Amino acid sequence: MLYADSLGNFGRVANLPRILAFAASARRESLNRKFLALAVQATKEAGGDVTLLDLNDFALPLYNGDLEEAQGLPANAVKLIGLVTEHHALLVASPEYNSMLTPLLKNTVDWCSRGDANPFEDKVAAVLSASPGNYGGVRSLQMAQQLFLKLGCHVVPGQCVLPHANKAFDTEGNPTDPRTQKSVQELAAKLILTTTRLMA
Numbered sequence: 001m002l003y004a005d006s007l008g009n010f011g012r013v014a015n016l017p018r019i020l021a022f023a024a025s026a027r028r029e030s031l032n033r034k035f036l037a038l039a040v041q042a043t044k045e046a047g048g049d050v051t052l053l054d055l056n057d058f059a060l061p062l063y064n065g066d067l068e069e070a071q072g073l074p075a076n077a078v079k080l081i082g083l084v085t086e087h088h089a090l091l092v093a094s095p096e097y098n099s100m101l102t103p104l105l106k107n108t109v110d111w112c113s114r115g116d117a118n119p120f121e122d123k124v125a126a127v128l129s130a131s132p133g134n135y136g137g138v139r140s141l142q143m144a145q146q147l148f149l150k151l152g153c154h155v156v157p158g159q160c161v162l163p164h165a166n167k168a169f170d171t172e173g174n175p176t177d178p179r180t181q182k183s184v185q186e187l188a189a190k191l192i193l194t195t196t197r198l199m200a
């Protein structure tokens with residue numbers, strides 16, 4: 001959250017939990033982006049200072065050790081590592097491909113784990129997933145939770161999933177079922193509570 005002082009200078013409110021949010025889909029009409037947008041709003045209302053990223057702005061080659069040896073980390077990986085480092089927590093929408101997480105999420109995380117230090121250590125991570133299917137991407141959500149746990153994150157427990165997500169939004173992107181809103185509000189509340197406690 002930005003504030004202006006009496007001289008009109010802008011800065012951040014220092015004590016708010018800083019949350020880095022992104023959907024692991026490159027699709028413009030991504031259902032996970034729409035679901036994430038609700039979670040971002042709920043997280044702001046719960047007291048978070050949210051930075052929303054579009055991973056299309058941080059395109060990365062498929063991880064290849066030879067490429068890394070020859071050229072080092074891509075500039076976008078360095079930028080992402082910086083962003084993860086300066087936030088307290090992650091809020092990630094994880095689509096499901098063939099019962100797993102997307103190559104975009106894995107590739108992004110893999111590159112970010114190749115810096116000098118692990119930027120994910122001691123961050124809080126909250127994951128959500130949306131899918132047109134019956135299970136709402138729950139297998140992807142569980143795998144993403146495992147991935148962030150392995151990287152040293154404090155993973156917010158629970159399963160914030162949206163089944164039949166292709167029918168869950170009106171043309172403005174608003175949820176058609178109030179339970180959708182409630183599920184992201186619960187996730188956001190847990191995310192802010194955990195992050196705030198760890199900041200203390």
Ligand SMILES: Cc1cc2nc3c(=O)[nH]c(=O)nc-3n(C[C@H](O)[C@H](O)[C@H](O)COP(=O)(O)O)c2cc1C
Pocket residue numbers: 025026027029030031032033095096097098099100130131132133134135136137
């Ligand atoms: C390669 C591929 C595999 C998929 N496998 C699954 C799956 O295992 N489970 C599922 O619920 N949806 C699956 N889907 C459907 C996705 O959930 C759906 O395309 C969804 O809209 C992708 O997320 P997005 O809208 O955020 O891009 C798959 C889609 C693709 C392209």
